[in-house]
Amino acid sequence: MEDGEITRLLSAWRSGSRDAENQLFDQVLPDLRRLAHHLMSRERPDHSLQTTELINQIYFRMVAAKDRDWENRHHFFALAARAMRHHLIDHARGRPKVKFEPIENRHDFLGGGSVNLSLALTVDRLLNELNETHPDWVRLVEAKYFLGLTDDETAEVLGLKVRTMQRMWKDARQWLFDRLEPGSAGAAAGT
Numbered sequence: 001m002e003d004g005e006i007t008r009l010l011s012a013w014r015s016g017s018r019d020a021e022n023q024l025f026d027q028v029l030p031d032l033r034r035l036a037h038h039l040m041s042r043e044r045p046d047h048s049l050q051t052t053e054l055i056n057q058i059y060f061r062m063v064a065a066k067d068r069d070w071e072n073r074h075h076f077f078a079l080a081a082r083a084m085r086h087h088l089i090d091h092a093r094g095r096p097k098v099k100f101e102p103i104e105n106r107h108d109f110l111g112g113g114s115v116n117l118s119l120a121l122t123v124d125r126l127l128n129e130l131n132e133t134h135p136d137w138v139r140l141v142e143a144k145y146f147l148g149l150t151d152d153e154t155a156e157v158l159g160l161k162v163r164t165m166q167r168m169w170k171d172a173r174q175w176l177f178d179r180l181e182p183g184s185a186g187a188a189a190g191t
Contacts, residue, residue: 010073013070039146054135058084126176
């Protein structure tokens with residue numbers, strides 16, 4: 001579907017058209033599935049949340065935000081990606097943190113599960129902080145990392161030249177890496 005058609009449907013949906021809402025979600029559902037699958041592929045293998053459940057939760061969040069001034073298709077998917085990221089983090093926060101196992105004869109009892117949650121929370125907090133000064137960098141990180149877009153796709157989505165986007169990507173990554181240096185990730189998480 002053309003970007004203009006999705007933008008038209010977003011506008012009609014905002015105006016209250018149930019038909020536009022149905023058409024819109026029929027059209028964007030395959031892309032939402034691809035996005036959710038991409039994000040879930042980065043989660044632990046035994047994750048209790050399924051891709052379909054993630055899409056359903058995001059659908060409800062997007063419907064609740066229908067009065068938002070939707071700019072275009074890219075804006076819609078950027079917000080969907082952000083909502084999915086936040087939902088996965090909220091889901092991880094609500095997960096029971098205790099799993100009792102005997103540690104006798106175990107040399108690997110310091111598992112990595114809590115490290116991933118800590119890192120995800122730190123990156124989320126850093127993206128919120130970065131949004132204060134460089135919202136364009138946050139959109140870039142969401143497009144490249146969370147949506148898994150190529151350089152060409154990201155440049156197109158953000159309306160930038162590829163080289164300009166690549167320079168921004170380098171700067172955004174450097175900003176994040178500087179704050180995630182060993183020893184600073186714990187400080188960044190507030191520990």
